[in-house]
Amino acid sequence: MSELTFEQMLEESFKTIHAGEVVEGTVIDVKPEEIVLNIGYKSDGILTRNEYTNEPNVDLTTVVKPGDTMEVKVLKVNDGEGQVILTYKRLAADRGNKRIEEAFNNKEVLKATVSQVLEGGLSVIVDEVRIFIPASLVSDTYEKDLNKYAGQEIEFVISEYNPKRRRYIGDRRQLVAAEKAKLQEELFAKIKAGDVVEGTVKNVTDFGAFIDLGGADGLLHISEMSWGRVENPKKVFKIGDKVKVLIKEITGNKIALSLKFEDENPWKNAAEKYAVGNVVTGKVARMTDFGAFIELESGIDALLHVSQIAKDHVDKPSDVLKVGDEVTAKVVDFNEEDKKISLSVKAMFAPEPEEVKEESDEDVVSVDIDAVIAEEGTEE
Numbered sequence: 001m002s003e004l005t006f007e008q009m010l011e012e013s014f015k016t017i018h019a020g021e022v023v024e025g026t027v028i029d030v031k032p033e034e035i036v037l038n039i040g041y042k043s044d045g046i047l048t049r050n051e052y053t054n055e056p057n058v059d060l061t062t063v064v065k066p067g068d069t070m071e072v073k074v075l076k077v078n079d080g081e082g083q084v085i086l087t088y089k090r091l092a093a094d095r096g097n098k099r100i101e102e103a104f105n106n107k108e109v110l111k112a113t114v115s116q117v118l119e120g121g122l123s124v125i126v127d128e129v130r131i132f133i134p135a136s137l138v139s140d141t142y143e144k145d146l147n148k149y150a151g152q153e154i155e156f157v158i159s160e161y162n163p164k165r166r167r168y169i170g171d172r173r174q175l176v177a178a179e180k181a182k183l184q185e186e187l188f189a190k191i192k193a194g195d196v197v198e199g200t201v202k203n204v205t206d207f208g209a210f211i212d213l214g215g216a217d218g219l220l221h222i223s224e225m226s227w228g229r230v231e232n233p234k235k236v237f238k239i240g241d242k243v244k245v246l247i248k249e250i251t252g253n254k255i256a257l258s259l260k261f262e263d264e265n266p267w268k269n270a271a272e273k274y275a276v277g278n279v280v281t282g283k284v285a286r287m288t289d290f291g292a293f294i295e296l297e298s299g300i301d302a303l304l305h306v307s308q309i310a311k312d313h314v315d316k317p318s319d320v321l322k323v324g325d326e327v328t329a330k331v332v333d334f335n336e337e338d339k340k341i342s343l344s345v346k347a348m349f350a351p352e353p354e355e356v357k358e359e360s361d362e363d364v365v366s367v368d369i370d371a372v373i374a375e376e377g378t379e380e
Helices: 004-012 088-105 172-189 351-361 369-379
Strands: 020-031 033-039 043-046 071-076 084-087 112-116 121-126 127-136 154-163 166-172 198-205 208-212 215-221 242-251 253-258 280-288 291-297 300-305 325-333 341-344
Touching: 033 369, 043 071, 071 088, 071 112, 088 121, 088 127, 088 154, 127 154, 166 172, 242 351, 280 300, 291 325, 291 369, 300 325
Parallel strands: 043 084, 127 166, 215 253, 300 341
Antiparallel strands: 020 033, 020 071, 033 043, 071 084, 112 121, 112 154, 121 127, 154 166, 198 208, 198 242, 208 215, 242 253, 280 291, 280 325, 291 300, 325 341
């Protein structure tokens, strides 16, 4: 029996491996894009970054170090240059498939970091299995820009599992909807009309602002934003503003809000401040064909009729006034119930003697002085 050469003995000391086999290796060298492992074979195994993970641009020196052991799968025993090509991500994916299958069957809530924001949705990786979450399943409302989710950890469930086509679909929308329903139920259980609550401006429109109360949105109508006039809600609020609001009314799941707090109601002391006969000063807030509305203070406007704008006749209010002009006038009518006040500049001027005589002619008895004198002479 012939003796084996050293080379033959060395060759036989190494185990045999096959493509698809799972082996354990020890890291003997690591570079940013490549890991070299001793797998007990005559050639070392090469694990590239692309076969380590699906995560882009990972620096492998940050995830493993020499001396670490890891299980890998053999892709090729000989790549043509005598090297053994290994994969870690495909082994992890095989195991991950089972993990995803279990989560799908059990409706388990998974958690992962968004690795990519795509045109049509988000991509996350769970145990090296790439899961796609379509834009329509990211939230319960339309999301115009998904970039805010980049790098965020999100929760979702698997809504579709098809390993043959490598199709794994995640659904975050149903979790968001369920959480909102829970918060809404909790919110409606603790609030009532008359409560003052804090919310966050969620959206601003021409007719009002929607306020997130933490479980449901309430509408702050433009007419309820101030005791005074608000021309454009977008000049008053911006998305993200914190605001304390009064719950005016709750109808079903609709909440009407207000910023008209009663202790700030300008009409509380109006009867004394704007009693008939008082002289007041305000600014022209808006013009009409029949007169001008004078803002006496925020929330209280008074009408200055065209016939009362000046001592002399005025054809059109715009002939003598414009928005922003300051006007001093006398209160000639106060109606607290209807919240109406009438002013007069004309009443500020004392009537001249001739005017008094003209206004008093109806009360004067007409007497013929000459006839009276003649009558008195006859009697004598």
